[in-house]
Amino acid sequence: MDLITQGTGMNMQYVLDIIYLFASVTFVIGLKMLSHPATARRGNLIACAGMSAAIIGTILIHDNKVQPIIYTLILSAIGLGTIAGWLTAKKVQMTKMPELVSIFNGMGGACAALISLIEFQHMSHEVALSLPEDGGNMMMQLIETFKNLAQQGGMGHTAKLAMIMAGLVIGSVSFAGSIIAWAKLNGTLNKPIRLPQYNIINNALMLGLFVYAFLIVNGNVEGIMHVYMLFVAALLYGVMFVLPIGGADMPVVISLLNSFTGLAAACGGFMYNNKAMLTGGILVGSAGTLLTLVMCKAMNRPLSNVIFGAFGAGTKAAGEGRELSGSIKEISITDAAVLMNYSKKVIIVPGYGLAVAQAQHVIHELETILEERGVEVKYAIHPVAGRMPGHMNVLLAESNVSYDKLVEMEEINPEFANTDVVLVVGANDVVNPAAHNDSASPIFGMPILDVENAKNIIVNKRSMNAGYAGIENELFYNPKNSMLFGDAKSALTKLVSELKAMD
């Protein structure tokens, strides 16, 4: 394939390369700006501009003749995707954001996998054309040709085939995994499902994928059927990979799958010698991996522990091993209102329950009323509260809670000692003292919000069920603690009207 030089004498391929260079730079700058609150929004737009330029450039500048039908298909596909993506992204509720990110991530993975499937067919086709039509041992000749080409330098066919397979496997795993993660966050699949010995099965499956992909690349097995089987096997692995992991770990999983999709995109970059795909993919792959590790660190668990799931295994033993003693106290709405009304300082600890109940607006109302009465109100944000890091910040920002009221864990922990009331809304594991005192607990060692130090604790929960990690919380048995049962939204609404009535 020769590069076209259009009448002007300007090499259009260079123009495209420069567009890709521009796109790569916008990705880096965009991501950089996304890491600072003041510039974040502009950063997103800059990356978006680079992406648009790259897409338009790819459509307009290419080195072969393209029939109009292809253009029509490409443009209608982009139109369809744009409308669907735009509407979904605009309409979805803020509480559903984590699910949505997971879905969009899955789409990217599926895209990478499909590219690999088609590219494999293209490749076999190209080689078939260059070979005599004896059919018989075509695949072996194909491999021979690949090897010869590889030795001639450039992106050899074996290497290209390896990239195709890598893109296929990583993309499929990311797609299937994201769909399962979505279903888990959605509540469709809210229990971890574990086959007996699932770790061994999963690792065997992963090893199998590697070996199978290697055999295909190496030419030991022939034909497109094997590629489809590899595709199915990779999908299966994606499902099996996420299925045993509990809902509480989904943020980590999504972040990890995000970096997988980045790698799949980078494989495409290698395949086509496309620097924009390569930079974007690797950038996300590395940043995503770091983000995953940061999240694991916040939970004080190594990544291997999340993936190979000691969480479930250890949990039962811990729950059974430690008998929680004492009684649970309940508090009425009126008592809770009085207690808070006459406090000097109240700290609210939001959790996933707040998001589920859509109670972010009511809680802001509660905060406003208390502030009007001269009570100091702050929110304590645990790094892994909710289903994604920063989930609570996004949620509370939606209801216009002021920035400086959201205090991160390290900063707020010393403040609990001079706090009159801590109101825990729909959070559980992030305030479980077992993280400090029960070495048998699966969350032992995880940094938590030290709400125990406050004078009074009110926990709003729907029932006495254990949290997402599935472990008992001894905080509930603390004499300073009282339970306010009920759905977060209705309980808080009642609390607000009670407070209003007390004026």
Added chain:
Amino acid sequence: MESIINFIGSNIQMFYIVILMIFVGIEVIGKVPAVLHTPLMSGANAIHGVVIIGAIYVMLHTDPDKILPLVLGFLAVVLGTLNVVGGFVVTDRMLEMFKKKK
């Protein structure tokens, strides 16, 4: 072994990009406050939508008479667009709420 060396040698620029980008990715994300973790993840999610370029490229080189690759390619472009558009719009929506309130 020979083919691996050939592969790396003939794509040495790509390998430089890979290595440098790994460090850039780590550097860029390094000091992000927890508040921005979700938008950042979402923004990164949109950026890996760059895979759509591959999908378009594949479509441009597909023989219009072949139905299966055409259908798969069409699907790939739709999915890639969903990733890009959805990713950027969701990120923007999240960040819109982070505007300074006074």
